[in-house]
Amino acid sequence: MNWKTLRGFIKKEFRQSLRDPVMQRLIFLAPMLQLTVFGFALNNETRDIRMAIFSKPNDTVIQRFQDKALASGWFIKANVSENDPFMSIQSGEAEVAIVIKDKKVEAATLLEPVPIQILISAVNSLRAQAIESYVQAILNDTLTGNNSSQKLIQIETKILYNPRMETSYFLIPALIGIIICLITVLLTSMAFTREREAGTMETILSAPIQKWEIILGKAIPSTLLAAVNSFLTCSAGAVVFGIPFTGSLFLLSLVLATFIFTTVAIGIAISTISQTQQQAMMGSFLFLFPALLLSGLMFPVENMPPFMKVFSEINPMTHFNYIMRNIILKGGDLEFVLIHVGVILGIGIISFYLAFRNFKTTLN
Amino acid sequence: MDSIIHLETSSISKAFGKTRALDNVSLKLKPGILHGLIGPSGAGKTTLMRCLMGLMSPQEGEVKYFTDNERRPFSKLRDYIAYMPQTQSLYADLSIKEHLEFFKEMYQIPSDEYEKRKKNLLEVTRLAQFEDRLAGQLSGGMYKKLGLMCSLLRNPKVLLLDEPTNGVDPISRREFWELLYDLKKSKVTILVATAYMDEAERCSFVHVLESGQLKNSGEPLHLLEKYQVSNFDEIFLKGSNNVI
Structure with missing residues (x-):
């Protein structure tokens, strides 16, 4: 060479x-x-999720959930023209709809649980997955915080290396x-x-x-x-x-x-x-x-x-x-x-x- | 190296698929003279050149290299054989000067020697004033001269030129041939492949190649007499039947 x-x-x-x-x-x-x-x-962070809530008026639990969701910065309030959860998603006005039909969540008992339905538009499946996990996380947080005196198990998550x-x-x-x-x-x-x-x-x-x-x-x-x-x-x-x-x-x-x-x-x-x-x-x-x-x-x-x-x-x-x-x-x-x-x-x-x-x- | 180099091919054949580009060609290049390799397009001139330069290996037969009549391996003599391909073979985006610098390094020419040769070559080719012009912007004649300069830079003993004047205007062609005559004086063995039959008469020795076969070799006048024609065009115009 x-x-x-x-x-x-x-x-x-x-x-x-x-x-x-x-x-x-x-x-x-x-x-x-x-x-x-x-x-x-x-940027695969999911932001500005349009959320619509269909619940009985003055449901304090749902109210708290909504406050938390909006404060998280991930969600915004959807402008819904009709009072039909499915139509709100179909029309694209909302991406996620939280539906509680019969009574307030706070009235739930062991004998008479209150079902909460979450409708998510999965037109974009990656976004849908993110929305689901966000909603569940905030719901869990809201519900466990509801009667915190009874908390037996506390989950404390700490994210390492990339905390945010x-x-x-x-x-x-x-x-x-x-x-x-x-x-x-x-x-x-x-x-x-x-x-x-x-x-x-x-x-x-x-x-x-x-x-x-x-x-x-x-x-x-x-x-x-x-x-x-x-x-x-x-x-x-x-x-x-x-x-x-x-x-x-x-x-x-x-x-x-x-x-x-x-x-x-x-x-x-x-x-x-x-x-x-x-x-x-x-x-x-x-x-x-x-x-x-x-x-x-x-x-x-x-x-x-x-x-x-x-x-x-x-x-x-x-x-x-x-x-x-x-x-x-x-x-x-x-x-x-x-x-x-x-x-x-x-x-x-x-x-x-x-x-x-x-x-x-x-x-x- | 002062010894004389000469080349021979002994019945070489090369086929591409069904086409026999070279068919049993035995050719001898006597040292120190200007040889012409003539034949129409597709006669196998380029393939023969490439075989002589070791760029292609024949399927049958072999190319032999000699110094002072002693057979030597190609690798020993490669440095003394220069080749100028027919196709565009220079870098369009490099200037004349940059080409010479590049080949200086490629041929490992010492700096003082390089300066001397460069000056001389630029003078005889009359390209000195265009030193900084990019090869892509040179005229056809200048481009060919640059190609020749690059191959002459290493002071070769054998020079293989594949259609060096193809597509060049008549005046530049004449200039190019004058350059070749000058080289002849310094005892360089030159082989010029050409499809211009009039150029055959300028050579000291002519090899006629057609359809991959070497039809004849000899001095130009001798060959014309043999074919009983007045110029080389007629050899091919008369049809291949007349090619003895």
Whole structure:
């Protein structure tokens, strides 16, 4: 391996990628923009739930329930035009209707319980689940508080690491991973196909340059660009969203470096099996979408069927998310982090091996 | 390295699917002279060039490389053989200067040597004033000259040029050939593939390739006499039956 040749190759790559002003913006500004926009928009906290209550007048328990619900900030009062609970949901005026028909809740006895019916619109099932748990939590709270002298069991919940259950704490680390993945896999998967389509591959292959030098010459520039990008996105995460980053910065850098290495290797592997840039692009998305969907960001890995779990476990993004959450929120358990870093590294090494094996130095 | 390099192919064949791009081609490139490889489009010129450059491996036969009549492996001589592909093979978004810098590193040319060659090449190609222009913005003739410059940068002993004047205006073509004549003086073995038959007469030795087969080799005048024609166009115009 000749370092001067490699350096010349890398210089050329940088000149090419950064010559185009549009590319410059795409490489550096787009990730920051994505992080900010997605971070704010991808908010799965359920708010402004339109709630309608149909009960006997002056039911003090229900009154207290309503006060608590409105004070929580999750609910708002629905404007209901008709006195029919089902119609209020059907018309979209309310998303949840609390229905108590015959008597006041406070009049309930063991012999004559009062049924409370909750109607929830599940047009959006994620939102419906959230509404159900909110309503039940507030109802429980209201009802147990009703005769607190008789409380035998007290449930005291303390939420650790993310006490306010901020969604952004969960989303931003994963978004950093997605952005790194997009930049590295897409950029590097184009690496060889672009040369092949432009005809320049023939020139490179006829020069006395080693296979390793060509592969590293393509891998190193993407790695450096991704490193700069991950620093920028992490900073944006800390400044804009106040992500705590409680763990050590050294561990964080180690994780980012490993993840970048692996995604670059995957990009290069895709590049070596694609003939055209179009194929490389399709190949990248074939990796990116499943990687994203099976990373535990959208659906918890624990809930997946065993068959899918396997894919989830060989997905570098899953491990990246595990570690990033661990480091950012919990402060990072060294053993836990190292195990998952090892898995990511393993995937990277295998991808690099495949890329090296598939890379042909002839035009046959 | 001062020794003379020469190349030979011994009955090489290469097929792509059912198409036999090269069919039993045995060709000898005598050192130090300007060879022409002529034939219509699809005759197999590019495939032959790629085989000579080690970019493709023939299915039958082999390409042999010699220094001072002693057979050597390709890897030992690769540094002394330069190749200019037919297709656009430069980076549209890099300037002339950046191309030369890139190839300097690729060919591992020492800096003082590089400066000397660069100055000389820019002078003979008359591209010095366009040093900062991007390859994508060069005219057809300038583009080809830049390609030639990049392959000459490493002072090759063997130069393989695949249709270097294709799509270039007549004046630039003449300039290009003048460059090649200059090179001939420095004892570089040159092989020029071309579909322009008039260019065949400019070579010292001509190889006629048609449908993947080497039909003839010889000095231009000798070949014209043999076919009993007045110029090379006629060889192919008369139809392949006449190609002996």
